[in-house]
Amino acid sequence: MSNGYARTTPSSGQTSQPQLFAAENAQTSTASRKRKRGQDKPDEDFGLDFFGGASTKSSKGLKAIEPSNEEASDDNDEELDDDKSKLVTTSANDMGSDESKSILKSHRLKITWLNPPVAHKKDRKKDRGKKLKSVKAEKHSLYPQPVQSFSQMRDRFGISSRLAANIEDQGYSTPTEVQLGALPLLLDAPDRFLSPDVQNEATKLSSRIDLLTVAPTGSGKTLAFIIPLLHTISQARRKRKDRNTSAIILAPTKELAGQIVNEGRKLARDTGIKITQVRKGMKLVAPANASDDEDEEVRESNETVVKSDILVSTPGILASAIQEATEQGLAALSAVESMILDEADVLLDPLFRDQTLAIWNSLSHEDLRVSLWSATMGSNIEELARSTLNARRTRISAEGGQAVIEAPLVRLVVGLKDSAVSNVQHRLVYAATENGKLMGLRQLLHPASTSGDSGPPLLPPFLVFTQTIQRAIALHSELLYDIPAEAGGISRIAVLHSDLSDTARDSVMTRFLKGEIWVLITTDLLSRGVDFRGVNGVVNYDIPTSSAAYVHRVGRTGRAGREGGIAVTLYSKEDIPYLKPIANLISTAHKMNDDPAAAGTQGVESWLLDALPSLSKKAKQDLKRRGVESRSSSGKQKDLKAARRTRISTKSGFLRKEEQKKKGAVRGSRNRKEASFADEGDETDFGGFD
Numbered sequence: 001m002s003n004g005y006a007r008t009t010p011s012s013g014q015t016s017q018p019q020l021f022a023a024e025n026a027q028t029s030t031a032s033r034k035r036k037r038g039q040d041k042p043d044e045d046f047g048l049d050f051f052g053g054a055s056t057k058s059s060k061g062l063k064a065i066e067p068s069n070e071e072a073s074d075d076n077d078e079e080l081d082d083d084k085s086k087l088v089t090t091s092a093n094d095m096g097s098d099e100s101k102s103i104l105k106s107h108r109l110k111i112t113w114l115n116p117p118v119a120h121k122k123d124r125k126k127d128r129g130k131k132l133k134s135v136k137a138e139k140h141s142l143y144p145q146p147v148q149s150f151s152q153m154r155d156r157f158g159i160s161s162r163l164a165a166n167i168e169d170q171g172y173s174t175p176t177e178v179q180l181g182a183l184p185l186l187l188d189a190p191d192r193f194l195s196p197d198v199q200n201e202a203t204k205l206s207s208r209i210d211l212l213t214v215a216p217t218g219s220g221k222t223l224a225f226i227i228p229l230l231h232t233i234s235q236a237r238r239k240r241k242d243r244n245t246s247a248i249i250l251a252p253t254k255e256l257a258g259q260i261v262n263e264g265r266k267l268a269r270d271t272g273i274k275i276t277q278v279r280k281g282m283k284l285v286a287p288a289n290a291s292d293d294e295d296e297e298v299r300e301s302n303e304t305v306v307k308s309d310i311l312v313s314t315p316g317i318l319a320s321a322i323q324e325a326t327e328q329g330l331a332a333l334s335a336v337e338s339m340i341l342d343e344a345d346v347l348l349d350p351l352f353r354d355q356t357l358a359i360w361n362s363l364s365h366e367d368l369r370v371s372l373w374s375a376t377m378g379s380n381i382e383e384l385a386r387s388t389l390n391a392r393r394t395r396i397s398a399e400g401g402q403a404v405i406e407a408p409l410v411r412l413v414v415g416l417k418d419s420a421v422s423n424v425q426h427r428l429v430y431a432a433t434e435n436g437k438l439m440g441l442r443q444l445l446h447p448a449s450t451s452g453d454s455g456p457p458l459l460p461p462f463l464v465f466t467q468t469i470q471r472a473i474a475l476h477s478e479l480l481y482d483i484p485a486e487a488g489g490i491s492r493i494a495v496l497h498s499d500l501s502d503t504a505r506d507s508v509m510t511r512f513l514k515g516e517i518w519v520l521i522t523t524d525l526l527s528r529g530v531d532f533r534g535v536n537g538v539v540n541y542d543i544p545t546s547s548a549a550y551v552h553r554v555g556r557t558g559r560a561g562r563e564g565g566i567a568v569t570l571y572s573k574e575d576i577p578y579l580k581p582i583a584n585l586i587s588t589a590h591k592m593n594d595d596p597a598a599a600g601t602q603g604v605e606s607w608l609l610d611a612l613p614s615l616s617k618k619a620k621q622d623l624k625r626r627g628v629e630s631r632s633s634s635g636k637q638k639d640l641k642a643a644r645r646t647r648i649s650t651k652s653g654f655l656r657k658e659e660q661k662k663k664g665a666v667r668g669s670r671n672r673k674e675a676s677f678a679d680e681g682d683e684t685d686f687g688g689f690d
């Protein structure tokens with residue numbers, strides 16, 4: 001498709017520095033100069049592959065220590081790591097707190113200790129005036145020494161040679177912002193970064209922290225939690241050879257869970273650590289009275305017993321597996337010491353809240369540490385996390401008869417909280433009616449017809465989001481024949497939603513990742529976490545039903561700092577009452593962009609922002625729960641006329657044209673016979689685009 005634009009798109013494979021937020025002035029700061037010198041090699045492998053994973057080239061010199069099997073790997077690592085552990089405490093890499101502070105600031109990282117010991121707060125109150133204020137400000141902000149290159153981690157934290165090699169083999173050399181901040185928090189002993197003047201015995205005893213992380217979409221949160229997890233497990237497995245599940249990762253969708261397993265397995269290669277995605281029917285524990293032979297039988301049957309170090313699951317499946325074990329009087333997951341909530345705000349949203357909390361509360365290990373990750377996290381989620389941590393600690397203390405240590409709870413925020421990625425071009429397009437939206441989408445599908453200065457065309461592959469499953473199915477049928485047969489025809493366009501079977505979902509995902517599908521129509525099912533590296537854009541065919549949904553949907557493009565992604569939001573008359581939060585997000589993303597002209601970001605006119613009505617709290621909640629009323633099934637019953645206006649035909653445009661041609665011919669002959677005119681029908685009852 002010729003477009004006349006010379007431009008870089010995410011799918012063309014170029015990536016900018018993953019350090020998304022390095023402030024402009026950091027170029028001249030010591031911190032930045034040091035960072036650049038610290039880079040061992042450019043991120044050369046990253047992005048060469050149109051859709052696939054990062055490089056799999058193996059690093060030189062590793063053969064000598066490459067183990068032939070898992071156990072050997074552990075042994076080798078142990079020997080090497082004994083030597084390395086001596087280095088861990090050396091200060092070769094140590095930098096002053098001022099330098100740490102300036103690097104963290106230049107990358108817009110804000111780290112706060114949320115639960116410093118109360119006793120110290122009271123002590124400090126004895127001080128007066130200025131001193132009290134400055135102490136208060138100091139003691140909540142933390143400045144751990146950032147990790148500026150993955151190669152430092154072996155010396156600094158004693159990570160195993162195999163894990164270090166796996167990170168390098170995947171082509172990762174320079175940590176992204178979130179990794180820069182989260183890795184020292186999760187790999188270092190807390191007493192090294194907690195403000196010494198507010199530490200007490202309890203915080204000194206805690207070897208790990210609980211963490212809340214808010215960082216932009218596509219900024220590399222997965223790596224930031226998997227590396228420390230693999231390190232913690234491999235250290236524990238050196239002391240204990242049996243395989244007990246010691247970590248669980250929860251994600252809201254099967255697709256995201258699968259992706260985390262893939263990423264985790266690449267990094268865990270040859271470490272002996274096993275990662276499993278929990279599927280329906282899997283059992284967490286074998287019945288206590290089962291002999292070894294019987295146990296083997298259970299394992300070989302469909303009802304597999306999961307023997308894995310890390311379990312990755314959606315909340316529903318894991319919660320039922322735990323419940324099943326509890327009903328049989330079996331203790332499941334009692335050795336779990338780490339729980340990770342990926343897309344934590346969704347997992348603690350009413351949709352999944354009960355299941356997530358049931359899992360969290362069923363984990364009985366007194367040293368359980370929890371980390372929550374998302375690009376958006378409201379204060380209610382933070383509150384819920386804190387109260388769950390406290391309630392669980394009190395309960396376990398009471399059950400065990402001795403006080404459980406309160407771990408330090410730290411919050412890491414990268415950039416501006418809850419904002420949409422600024423390195424993609426956000427367009428808000430008024431389409432007036434449903435018919436207009438369809439025409440708008442067709443114009444995006446056929447970029448040759450793009451005229452005027454509406455910006456560069458949206459090149460496939462791209463994602464199209466609708467409000468409901470029915471609308472996704474209908475839009476798919478409508479567009480089915482839009483891609484010419486010589487370009488692949490109907491195989492290039494697909495629909496993915498939660499009513500499809502697991503096999504169908506897997507197949508669509510695989511074909512989209514391979515680049516065989518160009519246009520994928522979906523619901524919010526795919527809005528969270530899924531990493532499609534080469535996606536050039538996102539079309540909100542139906543407006544998202546919350547600000548967070550906008551942030552996550554558009555975050556499927558422009559990942560890892562890639563430029564050239566486009567996010568188009570089509571809106572009609574029905575959407576105007578709900579549009580202001582989205583317009584605000586777009587305007588902020590525009591302001592955040594260091595070079596809006598280069599990125600082509602258009603922003604939103606200030607008069608439009610002023611003109612759009614504000615949303616009441618109740619309206620926001622209703623929108624989140626039900627979406628735009630006329631597009632939801634309940635709305636259809638309430639207001640038939642509005643529902644008809646927003647209906648998408650379930651026939652393809654091509655089939656309808658053919659049918660209308662036939663109808664026209666029949667009508668024509670009848671007209672000729674009867675010499676009368678046929679009724680043209682109700683124009684407002686939109687039945688699809690001709």
Ligand SMILES: Nc1ncnc2c1ncn2[C@@H]1O[C@H](COP(=O)(O)OP(=O)(O)OP(=O)(O)O)[C@@H](O)[C@H]1O
Nearest residue numbers: 018174175176217218219220221222375529531560
């Ligand atoms: N240090 C790094 N250098 C280069 N690329 C990286 C680095 N870390 C992560 N990536 C790549 O960035 C992409 C996005 O990472 P990831 O999926 O972890 O993002 P995320 O922050 O979890 O996003 P979301 O909020 O949408 O879930 C992935 O393709 C990953 O391989």
